[in-house]
Amino acid sequence: MARVWHLTARPDGDLDPGIFTLEDVPDPPLGDDEVRIANSWLSVDPFMRGMLDDHGGYMPALPLGSPMQGGAVGTVIESRARDWPVGRKVLHNGGWRDVAVVAQAACEAIPDSAAPIQRYLGHLGMPGQTAYFGLLDAAAFRPDDLLFVSAAAGAVGSAVVQIARIKGATVIASAGGADKCAALRDWGASIAIDRNAPGTMREKLGAAVRGVGAEGISAFFDNVGGDHLDAAIQHARVGARFALCGMIGGYGRGDQLVLDQPMRLVARRLRIRGFAAPDYDDRWAEFHEDMLRWTLSGDLVSAETVHEGLAAVPAAFCALFTGGNLGKMLVRL
């Protein structure tokens, strides 16, 4: 039997781990080209919030009673796929379970390197791809940018801060709490904004911009929405580029965005772009080459917050939305 987390209720207000139920599922025999994988690390990610509701619009709702999807890495323990022997380390999307049966075409071999395999759920996986292409393509990054990164202590934001630093930009980054702000500075942010500190985000971003001697930000990588997006519009230079990655401040909270003085969008000639990592799947190789090199050289460090055991998955997921992670949130089996 495999043990699998299922979605058994829709969220109602604040996220509650009780909407997920752990169930035993028969372990089927393998079909042609399938492998059986013993998972060693499971991923929980903010984007998963989007499939829990049936009124969201961000992504299709997962039907109630379905097994949860998500990134996982593990080891092939049985194989009917010609090229993939037992023992091969793989990445797949059948997560939130201990054992998975997956078609070879639906998983990817993890390249041999000195990088820990769980990194393929973080900076060498989907969150890293999100950061890399969101910054370099969607935000049209330039080395002379003054970049603002929101929710910068998370898996995506922590990569954005460091890629921008490696490429020479000046970075202002926000997170919740003194410990996270210290990490942002370690990673290369010139100024870390504590969203829990007194004052509005607009005031705090204004002070940060003045603190680096600038008139405004030239680029923004947004994981939050709400007051962070409003503040960025307020303190943007003419022609500033905004990449919208997520709105963790707003998921499930009535989902309204209120912008003061929206004519600033016109007056400042802002360029605002929504994007998501899969838009760049055909450019995986260039992402992986850069990020693996920076990982192995130590230029890019990867913080991880690790929960232990399959039972911990729902709590780890819910903690993403209350600031419970520094860097990538993971569950180790």
Next chain:
Amino acid sequence: MARVWHLTARPDGDLDPGIFTLEDVPDPPLGDDEVRIANSWLSVDPFMRGMLDDHGGYMPALPLGSPMQGGAVGTVIESRARDWPVGRKVLHNGGWRDVAVVAQAACEAIPDSAAPIQRYLGHLGMPGQTAYFGLLDAAAFRPDDLLFVSAAAGAVGSAVVQIARIKGATVIASAGGADKCAALRDWGASIAIDRNAPGTMREKLGAAVRGVGAEGISAFFDNVGGDHLDAAIQHARVGARFALCGMIGGYGRGDQLVLDQPMRLVARRLRIRGFAAPDYDDRWAEFHEDMLRWTLSGDLVSAETVHEGLAAVPAAFCALFTGGNLGKMLVRL
């Protein structure tokens, strides 16, 4: 003496023509390279609203007591500029007055053609340039677009609808009232949305999109903001391009933009760009060549709403914000 409209009070709530005062101003002798112009047509434009407030952020506030700026066309009646004889027709920005003294470098000769000279305040001038580059560059127009144009009966929108039709796109356009909607259809809109008709803009745009057999709009040229922008986000295809030109629905009305389900910006990978006509001044020639050709061939028609006499300028200006114009709003002296 010249007779000149001055801004003598800030707007307070709805626009009131009483914030402008007509004053006699001494007519100075000409300096080197200056010309004296007898104006024949004055322009009133929505963007002028932005310089009346001292808290707006769209453009610098005009100090109280200053003469109003704005586009005007007229005839040189006295010249100390070598190349510009008496009788030359010129375009300048010293408007809201009967006679102006302007440096040659601050005005432009109107090319000889069969186009009426007041067209250089409309489709052959700043509003036309706004439409042309806003559509073709900021909205990254494609001939297979399903384009939505808001406030499409105005000087800018009427050009956007027709340029898009000339280039082969399908157009949905909005305006207020049956007469304006009839004009939109004459200009080539497949569906005209009456913003005064029952229902929300979201509902009406949804019906229009279904009416042309589409799943959503692929491009949006926005002159309104507010409910039009919200509706466009709701009914946008993945990757839709939005050019934000103005927000006539919101000027001076508390200036808040409320968007439901803002995660659609991410999910739909929207590309939203603020722009303004002066961004494209270095590409004037290509704009003028196309628009003059379409004007002379009759492919592009230019509606005009004409008020008579200098005394009518403030009322004409205020009527822009209550839907008082079909096409370009002008004052003839």
